Amino acid sequence: MSSYAPSSESPSESALSKVVLASNNAGKLKEFSAILASVGMRMVPQGELGVGEAEEPYATFVENALTKARHASRHTGLPALADDSGLCVDCLGGAPGVYSARYASLDGGEKSDAANNRLLLQTLEGQADRSASYVAVLVYVRSADDPRPIIAEGVWHGQIALEPAGANGFGYDPYFYLPDLGRTAAELAPEEKNSHSHRSRALRKLLRALAGHDES
Ligand SMILES: O=c1nc[nH]c2c1ncn2[C@H]1C[C@H](O)[C@@H](COP(=O)(O)OP(=O)(O)OP(=O)(O)O)O1
Numbered sequence: 001m002s003s004y005a006p007s008s009e010s011p012s013e014s015a016l017s018k019v020v021l022a023s024n025n026a027g028k029l030k031e032f033s034a035i036l037a038s039v040g041m042r043m044v045p046q047g048e049l050g051v052g053e054a055e056e057p058y059a060t061f062v063e064n065a066l067t068k069a070r071h072a073s074r075h076t077g078l079p080a081l082a083d084d085s086g087l088c089v090d091c092l093g094g095a096p097g098v099y100s101a102r103y104a105s106l107d108g109g110e111k112s113d114a115a116n117n118r119l120l121l122q123t124l125e126g127q128a129d130r131s132a133s134y135v136a137v138l139v140y141v142r143s144a145d146d147p148r149p150i151i152a153e154g155v156w157h158g159q160i161a162l163e164p165a166g167a168n169g170f171g172y173d174p175y176f177y178l179p180d181l182g183r184t185a186a187e188l189a190p191e192e193k194n195s196h197s198h199r200s201r202a203l204r205k206l207l208r209a210l211a212g213h214d215e216s
């Protein structure tokens with residue numbers, strides 16, 4: 001099937017279906033496509049267009065997301081949307097934060113969700129304050145050198161659980177406990193996670209900003 005919308009679809013659909021989603025994370029891609037589908041939109045994952053990973057050398061989510069978006073746009077000639085996200089733990093001063101994907105590997109371990117979760121649990125052993133937030137910063141560029149990127153941030157507060165629970169989601173989700181919901185993010189159905197998550201909050205803000213952008 002073509003990645004591009006047929007001309008019979010709405011203007012927003014045909015415009016956004018020519019946007020590259022600048023991520024190779026299968027968990028993020030699933031969440032983005034479900035949220036976008038719920039508002040009748042789709043974007044093309046960069047992998048479908050042969051775009052590989054961008055470097056993420058910066059200490060802020062926004063700079064990394066901007067670099068990923070510019071990279072995907074440069075390689076495809078299309079507008080691009082990127083997500084840089086992570087888990088910020090209060091008693092660790094916001095770590096692992098932008099380094100969440102590399103948390104264990106920066107400590108000599110492997111680069112995997114399992115190793116990251118093991119290190120997190122070990123680091124928080126005996127810690128009473130286990131409050132944490134997921135943060136997602138999304139950046140949209142119309143071209144690789146767009147001088148006016150659109151930026152949106154979403155935050156989701158929770159607690160780091162003592163034991164993992166649930167098999168949905170990805171990354172730190174089995175340990176990200178939501179006191180209000182009484183479950184971890186990995187115990188939520190995908191549509192429940194998408195109605196609460198940092199990523200969905202940021203994406204809804206971004207879509208609103210995008211809709212109003214050319215008028216402002
Ligand atoms: O909803 C989430 N549920 C669980 N974990 C999450 C979530 N959101 C971010 N995270 C964690 C996973 C990874 O350790 C890091 C993102 O790192 P980040 O560099 O943005 O993504 P990535 O390298 O996996 O994919 P890509 O850069 O291609 O988008 O934060």
Ligand SMILES: [Mg+2]
Pocket residue numbers: 056101
């Ligand atoms: Mg990454």
